[in-house]
Amino acid sequence: MKAAILEHYSAPLVVREVEPLALGPHDVLVDVGASGVCHSDLSAQRGQYPFELPIVIGHEGAGTVAEVGDAVTLVRPGDKVIASFIPACGRCWQCLRDRSHLCEAGRALGGVPHVSIDGAPRKSMAGLGTMAQQMTVHESSVVKVETDLPFEQLALIGCGVTTGVGSALWAAGVVPGSTVAVFGCGGVGLSTLQGAVIAGAARVIAVDLAPAKLAMARQLGATDIVDAGAGDPVEQIRALTAGRGVDFTFEVVGRPDTMRQAYDAACRGGTVTFVGAMASDLVLPLPANDLHSSAKRLIGSAYGSAQVRRHMPQLVALAQTGRLDLASMVSATVPLEKVNDAFEAIESGEVVRTVLVP
Template sequence: MTAAAVLRAVDGPLTVEEIELNPVGPGQVRVRLAAAGVCHSDLSLANGTLRQPLPAVLGHEGAGVVVETGPDVTGVAPGDHVVLNWSPPCRACWYCAAGEPYLCEHADDARAVPFASTGGEPVFAGLGTGAFAAETVVGANACIPVPADLPLAEAALLGCAVLTGVGAVTNAAGVRPGESVAVIGLGGVGLAAIQGARIAGASAIVAVDPAPEKEGLARSLGATHFRTPSAGLAKEIRALTGGRGADHAIECVGRGETIRAAWSATRRGGTATVVGLGAAQDPVPLNALEVAYYARTLRGCMYGSTDPAVDVPILLEHHRAGRLDLAALVTDEVDLSGVGEAFSRMRAGRGARTLVRF
């Protein structure tokens, strides 16, 4: 038995319960969690914006220690420190063969299969990982080994916020030295994107968030300017970028209005990259004239367009060299009973990443 925060109904409370993990099967491993970040995608699963079979243990940004392996497992062994990959590629489908493992056809397979039970009732793992539990069972391909000297609380952030934020800048947008970047939304992903823009050598980095108290942290991580959302935001960003607009806008909120703001803040010929996962019922207003006239690119970005097996070692190099600050992204720490409170802070736009420590 293991303690877990269980969601039983859409928009319902998360209750800490004892669940029984399924036996470790072929190609699977059992991981004892050390820490898990609370991501906006967890909130989207909880409130029904993203579909998730229930009851479920949410949490997908986790790190811990392998304690058991099943048959046919290679690459990890008991005692290994690992980061969980909530979108593990199969390496065999069309997308994987095309060099786009972040779009793998089978990345979501584990979401539909119970990983535990309680009172005989099956329990599903949020995004296939179930990291809001003291222990979880995942596929071995969902484990990314990390050095044992890296604090696991920091390693957990690599599993989503940092891979997604930095990857959006370096992989999806392809920001080059000297280009300007606007980052809209300063949660964990947005703050990671700011660091990614600085690492990429961006000249002007404009951080945008409705919470003024985030300015200091944003600037400490690389932002050169800070603005709060307003009707005149695009004009303000043009004034900071030679009158043209940002070469790149990175949207980390997932709302129609902020995607539109990112588009409007981008120069003619620039690129707006959407990272935030929004609701299917939330449209993005564009008119037919501006699409051609501004010659901008509006593109989506899933999981930072990363291959975690390749990109996590690169991020670790940046971290060891002092270019990437992981600890600064954590503004609150809780135990399992505090996940609901973390959701409330997220709804209110307070703080960056909340970390669940086990």
């Protein structure tokens, strides 16, 4: 089967034949239906995560179960599944505390080689490797869903949509009637914005530099638009909220300066949620006294605090009834062979999501 391989950092990906290894007792072979191209894939290509190369890339996907190992109980052949880029073992200390987004077995379950490249067993990104015709994964890494939504849309739930919608619904807990500002309107930010709308926020302010992204934010339910290039976004948000700032801010860019803006744009007593990923050596300076005197809550959001087995089917149901718009977030669907063009498109910032089909 064909897969997109990262052979060298910062070099084009190579689409070529690899051989799936024999299934282990808890492994599942999935015919990939679609794979989204997420910004983290670009970061991976640039060497931000230390991988043993070569590796099959991709961590946002959905497909159909083709074959299962002897001990698999969670899915069976024919099931439609969404891949979870953090496995949810259901048994570890964190999973038993309703924190499967921090599953302690994740690293071990995701670190097993599942393909042979040039005769050597190799790992796949996040234990998945969605940019391929097939992927072998641990059963903890797939979530069964019952729906007729197309794979192009279901794939997005694997990473961006769950991360974004979840940050509003399950990490921050946006409440009806509240005011919200979302910094950064890429795939995850637009999902955060949709999560705030679903939660019943009265006012959802979208902040970005790109006019196309702000227009998309408006289409997906933003009540106000802040062009961060047209003056200090914090001042613009305060001007919209009687000088107070908003109840909930979300930083979905992944930069210390926008994190600080998100902190400053929250009202006293407001909640600041950090969603964006960035290099691990960056630090965030904050006004120390204001941290207690403003009584703001700071929240880190990983995978939207989603409990994937419970929440991914809920996201599918929201999409099925039109309350969550996935179709608008798929900018283009292209064949797997065009993976390098898709990476260039995400770098240009002009697309929400390009989806690859094998």
